[in-house]
Amino acid sequence: MTELEIPEEYLAGYAQILAEVAATGRRLSREELTSRRALGNRRLTPATDCAPWSAPI
Amino acid sequence: MRALVSAHLTAARAAWPAGPTSADSLLAAVQQVTDAFAEGFERAQRQAVRQEEAARREFIDDLLYGRSDLGRLAERAERFGLRLSHAHAVAVAEGPTAYEEGDPVPRQVERALISRFGDRSILLTTKDGRLLCIAPGPQDEVLAHFAKQAHAATDGGRVAIGRPQPGPGGVVHSYEEALNALELAERLELEDPVLRAADLLVYPVLTRDRQAMAELVLATLGPLTTARGGAQPLLDTLTAYFDSGCVAAEAARRLTLSVRALTYRLERIHKLTGANPADPAHRYMLQTAVIGARLLDWPAEEL
Structure with missing residues (x-):
């Protein structure tokens, strides 16, 4: 996987949500919104916690 | 973020149902998803910025x-x-006041330095309410410019520059030299807006042995306390006399005295201390003792 590619996990469950919305026309549940927010928040946190370049060479 | 939004849209297109469906509710769902995702993303970024600021502050304090x-x-x-x-x-x-990172005065100085030198390995910060600039040793023009800008931005504040020092401990060494220079300037009431530790190397020699200096001050200048009006006017006379290169007329002008009055005071000093300020052999001892008295805050402080 190259760096520019967006890892699949940022979209985890996304297709499922869209499929359900398409079938029922409903809006997103609170849990679904929370899960999206958490995915967005994940974006930077792991990188600063365990950046490979911070390890002694 | 751009790539992430794009990924969401691409995935939405791929998942778009073939059959008849409400485009409006699907787009609303996509909007909700990207909005929530972006919110989480921005929170993570703010947190990263705060972490970075905290790490910088901690590094500077350790440094x-x-x-x-x-x-x-x-x-x-x-x-x-x-x-x-x-x-x-x-x-x-x-x-005149204490500054913290992000205050208008430090930011003004920072802008002035960056516009002149770019980002040339200069670290600007604050510590204990003072402004600090850390620059690579040979780049004297950076610190000279900082001194000028900081003096102006702090409404005539005093700036001291430490000598360049090598190695990881060099920064704290140079920092302490600069701090000592500021303290010295305060005690000696030096008027220069910019002090260089390199020009003040004689003072640590004078202050290192406090006991010896106290003895010199008391032995040489002690008798001045018996003068009418106390020792202070005579000490001020000696300071003005030495500061004017031992030219009585110039010293009198600085003290707004007549030359006669000044000469009379010098004679009193000679009589009381046994040392003649005009005699080169006595002058060095007297001058050192006068500097020592100011460093030790004598006679206000008892020795």
Whole structure:
């Protein structure tokens, strides 16, 4: 996987949500919104916690 | 973020149902998803910025404390653009009030330095309410410019520049030199807006042995306390006389005295102390004792 590619996990469950919305026309549940927010928040946190370049060479 | 939004849209297109469906509710769902995702993303970014600021502050405190693991310090320094294997010099500016990072005055000085020098491995910060500039040793023009800008921005505050010192401990060494220079300027009431530790090297020699200096002050100048009006006017006379290169007329002008009155005071000093300020053999001892008295705050403080 190259760096520019967006890892699949940022979209985890996304297709499922869209499929359900398409079938029922409903809006997103609170849990679904929370899960999206958490995915967005994940974006930077792991990188600063365990950046490979911070390890002694 | 751009790539992430794009990924969401691409995935939405791929998942778009073939059959008849409400485009509006699907787009609303996509909007909700990207909005929530972006919110989480921005929160993570703000957190990262705060972490970075905290890490910088901690690094600066360690750098100026001088007791942390030096090898590790050098490693961290690279992240902030400092190569501690080279020599660094520190300038410290003290204004009428205390400053903190992000205040208008430090930011004004920072803008002035960046517009002139770019980001040339200069670290600007605050410590204990003073402005600090850390620059690579040979780049004297950076600290000179900082001194000028900080003096102006702090409404005539005093700036001291430490000597360049090599190695990871060099920054704290130069910082302490600058601090000592500020303290010295305060005690000696030096008027120069910019002080260089390199020009003040004689003072540590005079202050290192406090006991010996106290003895010299008391033995040489002690008798002045018996004068009518106390020792202070005579000490001020000696200071003005030495500061004017031992020219009585100039010293009289500085003290707004007549030359006659000044000469009379010098004679009193000669009579009381047994040392003649005009005699080169006595002058060195008297001058050193006068500087020592100011350093020790004598006679206000008892020795």
